[in-house]
Amino acid sequence: MQNLKNLMNRIEPCSKEWQEKAWERLHSQIRPRGSLGHLEVIASRLAAIQGTLTPSVKKKLIFTMAGDHGVAEEGVSAYPQEVTGQMVFSFIQGWASINILAKHAGADVRVVDCGVAADIPEEWQVVHKKIGKGTANICKGPAMSREQAIQGLLLGAGLVEKAFLEEGYELFGTGDMGIANTTPSTAIVATFSGKPVSQLTGRGTGIDDEAFNRKVRAVEKALKVNQPDSEDALDVLTKVGGFEIAGLAGAVLGAAAVKAPIVCDGFIATAGALIACRLMPVAKDYLFISHQSLEIGHATMVELLGLRPILDLEMRLGEGTGSALAMNIIEASAKVLKEIKTFAEAGVTDTGH
Numbered sequence: 001m002q003n004l005k006n007l008m009n010r011i012e013p014c015s016k017e018w019q020e021k022a023w024e025r026l027h028s029q030i031r032p033r034g035s036l037g038h039l040e041v042i043a044s045r046l047a048a049i050q051g052t053l054t055p056s057v058k059k060k061l062i063f064t065m066a067g068d069h070g071v072a073e074e075g076v077s078a079y080p081q082e083v084t085g086q087m088v089f090s091f092i093q094g095w096a097s098i099n100i101l102a103k104h105a106g107a108d109v110r111v112v113d114c115g116v117a118a119d120i121p122e123e124w125q126v127v128h129k130k131i132g133k134g135t136a137n138i139c140k141g142p143a144m145s146r147e148q149a150i151q152g153l154l155l156g157a158g159l160v161e162k163a164f165l166e167e168g169y170e171l172f173g174t175g176d177m178g179i180a181n182t183t184p185s186t187a188i189v190a191t192f193s194g195k196p197v198s199q200l201t202g203r204g205t206g207i208d209d210e211a212f213n214r215k216v217r218a219v220e221k222a223l224k225v226n227q228p229d230s231e232d233a234l235d236v237l238t239k240v241g242g243f244e245i246a247g248l249a250g251a252v253l254g255a256a257a258v259k260a261p262i263v264c265d266g267f268i269a270t271a272g273a274l275i276a277c278r279l280m281p282v283a284k285d286y287l288f289i290s291h292q293s294l295e296i297g298h299a300t301m302v303e304l305l306g307l308r309p310i311l312d313l314e315m316r317l318g319e320g321t322g323s324a325l326a327m328n329i330i331e332a333s334a335k336v337l338k339e340i341k342t343f344a345e346a347g348v349t350d351t352g353h
C-alpha cells in the first residue's frame with residue numbers, strides 16, 4: 001500500500017503553460033485556424049505532457065497484458081479459456097493481429113503474463129509476472145485479494161516506468177488478452193456508471209443470445225455478491241477486476257508518474273484506464289483513448305473519462321490493436337506542431353483572425 005501511495009504521490013498534472021504555448025503556435029500556422037481539428041488537441045496535449053513545442057513520440061512500446069478469469073466457467077465467452085495461453089504463444093511468434101499492426105506502426109510489443117491460467121514456459125519471450133493462475137469466479141466472491149490488486153498495479157506501473165527511464169521509449173500503448181475479460185470489464189463500468197447491466201453488456205468474442213443472457217446474469221450476480229464500492233477504485237478492481245486489468249491500470253499510472261503519453265486500447269484496456277483515473281484523476285492528463293470499441297459498454301467508459309477516442313473503426317479485438325493504429329495519428333500530430341510553419345516564418349499574409 002505504501003508503494004502504491006508513493007506511486008500516486010509522484011503523479012502531477014501536465015503543464016498547462018506548454019499547452020497554451022502549443023495552441024499559440026498551432027493557431028499561427030499557415031492554414032485556417034482550427035483546420036486540423038482533433039489533431040491539434042492531441043498535439044497540444046503532447047506539448048503539455050512533455051513540456052516542449054517539439055514533442056517526440058518516435059520510440060513506441062505496446063504492453064499486451066494477459067490474464068484469465070474464473071468467471072469463464074459461467075459460459076460467458078464464445079471461446080474456451082485455453083485460448084488465452086495459446087494466443088500468448090502466437091504473440092511471441094509474431095503471428096497475431098497485434099504483431100502485424102504494431103510492426104506497421106513502428107511499435108515494439110511486450111507480452112506480459114499477469115495471470116494466465118496455463119503454465120507459460122520459462123523460455124517464452126514474455127514478461128513472467130503471473131499473479132495467480134486466473135482470477136476467482138466473481139459470481140462467487142472477489143476476483144482477487146487487495147494485495148494482488150496492488151501487486152498488479154505496481155507491476156504495470158513498474159514496467160512502463162522502467163521502459164521509459166532505461167530504454168528511452170517515448171509513447172506507450174496498452175492492450176489485453178484474456179478469455180472472458182469483457183465480463184469483469186462490464187462489471188467495472190456498471191459499478192462506476194450505475195447504469196443497468198443489460199445496457200452495458202456486449203457480445204465480446206461473439207456470443208449467441210443464450211450466452212449473452214448468461215453474461216448479463218453473471219455481471220448482475222458479481223455486483224450483488226461483491227458489492228464493489230464505486231468510491232473506492234481499488235475495491236472495484238479487487239472484487240470485479242482481473243490480473244491483466246490491474247496491470248493495464250498500473251501502466252497508466254506509471255506513464256503519468258514519468259510524464260509519458262499512453263494510449264489505451266478497447267473495452268478491457270479502457271476499463272483499466274478508468275480504474276487508474278478513479279484512483280488518481282490527474283493521470284487522465286497523460287491518457288489517450290485509441291478508438292471507440294464496438295463493445296457496447298465502451299461508450300459509457302469513454303463518457304466517464306471525458307476523452308475523445310481517436311479512431312472509430314468498429315473494432316472489437318483487443319491485444320493493443322487500436323493502440324497501435326492510433327500511435328501513428330499521435331505521431332502525426334507531433335509533426336503537425338513541430339513542422340508546419342507559421343505565417344511569420346513563411347511570410348504568408350495572415351488575415352484570417
Ligand SMILES: O=C(O)c1ccc[n+]([C@@H]2O[C@H](COP(=O)([O-])O)[C@@H](O)[C@H]2O)c1
Pocket residue numbers: 076077078079176177178179180181182183203204205206207265266267268269293294295315316317318319
Ligand atoms: O478490446 C475490445 O474492445 C474487445 C472487445 C471484445 C473482445 N475483446 C477480446 O476478446 C476477449 C474477451 O472476450 P470474451 O467474449 O471472452 O469476454 C479478450 O481476449 C479481449 O482482448 C476485446
Ligand SMILES: Cc1cc2nc[nH]c2cc1C
Pocket residue numbers: 079083087176177178205317318319
Ligand atoms: C482467437 C482470439 C484472439 C484474440 N485476441 C484478443 N482476444 C482474442 C480472442 C480470441 C478467441
